[in-house]
Amino acid sequence: MLTSNKISLIKLFCLFMLIILPKQSFAYPNFIGFAYTSCLTCHYNPMGNGPLTDYGRALGAGVIADRKFYNKATTEEYISENSGFFYSKPKQKWLRASFDYRGLYMKQNFYSDVSSDPVIIHMDANLNLIMKFGKSDNVYTSFTVGYAPTPRSSGDNPTGENAKPYRSREHYIAWRPNSSWGIYAGMLDKTFGIRIVDHTAYSRSLTGLAMNDQTHGILIHYTNKKFEIGVHPFIGNLVQDSGVRQAGVSTQFEYTLNQKNRIGASYLTSKSKYLQTGLMAAHSRMAFGKGHSLMLEAGLVSKKELIPGDEVKSQYIMMQNHVRTSRGLFALVTAEYLKPNTKTENKTLRIGPGFQYFPFQGVEVRADIYNSRIFSTTSVSEDQWDLAGQLHLWF
């Protein structure tokens, strides 16, 4: 049970973590399982990701997270009200700060003779400030800056953007003239597909929509009871060299079949000096009972190198399903299919059973096993078995 002393200790622990580890926050697309169909319910960014609204924080604390660590006498209202910055009640309306950290423990090939040493990666650690203006807070800015580890693919001598340990993953100004329309100008994630948190999923890595793939542009968002659409023309990440900036447009449309089912489609086309990218995807998000969900996305990826003129078309399917075994605790399974080149029969299948636990607001613990199997027409290879443990903190 959490007494006030223990809460103070938790606050101190959080402060300590804040000092030693820089930190953001997430509500997930599978929370459609709680009948929250739209990301806008909980996020300042209407397409998801980034800092949570006060309502999103309260929801996370009073509905999603476990309450075993609280005294029985502590009401849900109290927990929700005190879900602000470091478990406090917001004292003013115009400024919201938040910290977010996500760390990964990973052991690759743990079921093999060639097992590698485990590694701990601080995947991101972000500080965010939201400033709200206007009588109804319909104008606001969001600025996020954070630690960004050097991508493993960059090796020991990263160059350009990859060499910088800090970056801004989001900064924009937003105007929502009414509850339906919103315009967001600045740097945001590209609008496309289901924004699941697993940036190594094929639906995010193959598509170039992972944790460091934000872009400058203007997002126009419209929502009503029946559908939601985002149109996002973008000019690329202005911090990058101009030659590699992908400029284009993306869009995502979601139709509400009912309170617990949404189907959608996404399209993206972009181009840099060297590469032309085309993405198409269809997806569905379904809720079962309270908190259970099923998400499915199938997509086509086309990448054409403009100088030699080679084009590779790929296909992927991603399914991520959650079973809520008790409040705060989920069993989940991620099953993926990847055909890296549609001209060949080669493919990779990956399955990842795991669990996810939110002991209380601000803390998420997750563990997954990923088993990848390659089917090739010319060779046979061992399966890959990876173990991933995650700690996610947000305050």
Add this chain to the structure above:
Amino acid sequence: MVLRFLLTFIMLFQVPESFAISQKQKIAFRSAKTAYQDDDYSKTIKILKKNFNLKSRKTPIGALQLAGYSYAKLKKYRECDKVFTNLIKRKYYKTNARILRRYKRKGNADEVGNISSTIAIYYYYKALSISKVYLSRFDQLNEGQRSDYKKNILMYANLSIEGEFDDQDPEQIIADIDNFNNKIAAKKYRYGSFIGINYVTWRDRLTLIGQDGSESTLISNSEGLCLGGGLRKFNAEFEYNINGCVGINNATVGADTDASVNYFQKNVPVLGIMAAVGFIWKPKTEGTGLGFHIPIIYRSGDYTNPADINSQFSGTTLDGASSLSFGGLVEGKWFFTKWELSIKFGKFTQLDSSYWSVGMLYGF
């Protein structure tokens, strides 16, 4: 509010019928009211019982009402029911008979006639008492009795609602009974069957045994569709089943790292037959399930004789083309109305690496 008003009225102003009451009883009644106001309901009943015959038709209405409310507070619902039955007979014999007759004829409480606020209160306490007796004695009741209880609870609660009794919540009585009945129904086991089609994949090892006894390991990745079904005993929370499926998989076989072994084949047909006993837990009994299966699998691949592939394999035999093994699988399930999505993942003793399946089932 109405009840509070009536209770206050009864307590403060109602005078027991003078023809049936002595001075001693008047004093006792006042004492009983004082005890009730002090929330001492046991004492209220004790005083009333000592000074009045609560079964008698001559007992004053005020004393009976006080006894009824006290029994309700004490959760002595059988006694409470008897008191309110007595009260209804005493005060509303003809009205009650007419209302019940119309209710039974129409099957609902609409337009059954004027239901006064007092009789609506009595109906509420009848519904409350009967519902509590029904819940506490459910296991001892036979189906006919249960049906009678449910009908009566519904009737008195609906009549109370029709009489616009809103100080307590008669609808809550109906909701409680519905919830209870749903829980009972959810616990009741039924039998069913299902058929399904699954995409399955596994990987196993084969061994090339040379003439000199040397061994080289081959890996075989296999995938295909498995058709099957099963029988199950289930309720809303648990399921026990026996299930199985059969399919012809497509395997690719070769050596992973040993470049000296030039044995590679694709599109090898592999027969797979699997049978399992399974247990499913449906957390919160809402649309999903987590399960565990103990399966046994027989698989047999039509691998080409090594010597037919390459002359270097002359005299070489292939071991492990067929195997029988058992294992363990965990399962996640998502239930649509009749269809179910099933994802299984696990390990068999004789199969290298994992076995997994993704499929759709249809239940009968």
